[in-house]
Amino acid sequence: MEDGPVNLREFQELAKRNLPKMYYDYFSGGAEDQFTLRENVEAFQRIMLRPRILVDVSKIDMSTTLLGYNMSSPILVAPTGSQQLAHPQGELATARAAAACNAIMVLSFASNYSLEDVASTCNAVRFYQLYVCSGFLNKLFGPLFDTFCLRFHCFITCSFEQFLQVFKRRDVSATLLQRAERNGYKAIVVTVDTPRLGRREADEKNKMIIPRNSNLEGLISVDADLTGGSKLEAYASETLDPSLSWKDIEWLKSITKLPIILKGIITAEDARKAVDAGVSGIVVSNHGGRQLDYTPPTISVLEEVVKAVSGAVPVLLDGGVRRGTDVFKALALGAKAVMIGRPVVYGLAANGEHGVRSVIKMLQNELELTMALAGCPTLRDITRNHVMINHERPRSLL
Ligand SMILES: Cc1cc2nc3c(=O)[nH]c(=O)nc-3n(C[C@H](O)[C@H](O)[C@H](O)COP(=O)(O)O)c2cc1C
Numbered sequence: 001m002e003d004g005p006v007n008l009r010e011f012q013e014l015a016k017r018n019l020p021k022m023y024y025d026y027f028s029g030g031a032e033d034q035f036t037l038r039e040n041v042e043a044f045q046r047i048m049l050r051p052r053i054l055v056d057v058s059k060i061d062m063s064t065t066l067l068g069y070n071m072s073s074p075i076l077v078a079p080t081g082s083q084q085l086a087h088p089q090g091e092l093a094t095a096r097a098a099a100a101c102n103a104i105m106v107l108s109f110a111s112n113y114s115l116e117d118v119a120s121t122c123n124a125v126r127f128y129q130l131y132v133c134s135g136f137l138n139k140l141f142g143p144l145f146d147t148f149c150l151r152f153h154c155f156i157t158c159s160f161e162q163f164l165q166v167f168k169r170r171d172v173s174a175t176l177l178q179r180a181e182r183n184g185y186k187a188i189v190v191t192v193d194t195p196r197l198g199r200r201e202a203d204e205k206n207k208m209i210i211p212r213n214s215n216l217e218g219l220i221s222v223d224a225d226l227t228g229g230s231k232l233e234a235y236a237s238e239t240l241d242p243s244l245s246w247k248d249i250e251w252l253k254s255i256t257k258l259p260i261i262l263k264g265i266i267t268a269e270d271a272r273k274a275v276d277a278g279v280s281g282i283v284v285s286n287h288g289g290r291q292l293d294y295t296p297p298t299i300s301v302l303e304e305v306v307k308a309v310s311g312a313v314p315v316l317l318d319g320g321v322r323r324g325t326d327v328f329k330a331l332a333l334g335a336k337a338v339m340i341g342r343p344v345v346y347g348l349a350a351n352g353e354h355g356v357r358s359v360i361k362m363l364q365n366e367l368e369l370t371m372a373l374a375g376c377p378t379l380r381d382i383t384r385n386h387v388m389i390n391h392e393r394p395r396s397l398l
């Protein structure tokens, strides 16, 4: 029998072998030149570790909490859409694997299995990721109505504002939030880096299909132009609302009791605005290099965001986390936890639920070893002094 993977990267090879090219390219690809995709991984390799010695590391405790929920380690499953393209059990398998590892899964808005199916597959703490939707009518008449509102703002009654929200198909988002609440999801992760889908050239060449989105069945019908390149891109441009703005965060907060986390912030300016808007958390993310290419690797902007937030809310990071040492580096630079995207999908494609479980466990084990070797028995012991960014190398070492 062939030996199994010994690190997360080897799962990618297995996934490539198991998947049709169109699906593998969709999962692995990034936007345009894929500069940010590569940099997310490589930037971690420019950070060195500064271990401390003669610390008692006979017991390592990786446990932590997020928004009051216990986790066995500071590793979450990032929202990734269309997991049935990787394995027939899709999000159900991922949910069960995450639960077995006591890791929080963030279920994607673009899941193939519905949020109800995922909730009933096993008992665990889960978050729901939301894209705010646009409607067909909104595309046609939205600008007209926006102008009308601006002109006659003083005459607009509350009910008219409500009408406008319905007109903009905000009712779809409101329904999804209610369903997430009803089904026991504990937080809403609003993705804010995707007013439109980034240009993924492989998807264009492959004429990427539109995977099934069970959550939207009966809620939204899309009249996408299916003749061009990536059908997913055409579908997304019909579905996502590019007019989403800070005032809508206020509105989202007003219609749900669940804490709101914003995913896709990479500047201090936006981090401060997010705190002012009253969110409960921030994910430093460039969407795994799939949206705006030439944004900086997330690990390089983490400290800037952490400083801007100055402890007001937890800051998470995703993008390029492939090693326990990467998790350690992110924590040293101020992250409360990290999320992993592609490695989970590769594990799923390699070996279903078991594959995802192996991916999460492997990363947890690597983090545990890193903490032992760096002299950090608990997460609280990991500090900024445990890392050194390459350009900070002391002159004597150059
Ligand atoms: C195939 C794929 C699908 C994704 N789908 C979503 C999604 O539906 N919603 C979302 O907020 N982010 C989505 N993302 C972005 C991930 O949540 C995450 O930000 C990114 O994958 C982290 O980078 P990594 O893959 O290097 O770990 C997706 C990423 C991939 C690779």
Ligand SMILES: CCCCCCC(=O)C(=O)O
Residues within 6 Å of the ligand: 081, 110, 131, 235, 236, 239, 240, 287, 290
């Ligand atoms: C409106 C559905 C868009 C799905 C996009 C999923 C995603 O975020 C990705 O990066 O791919």
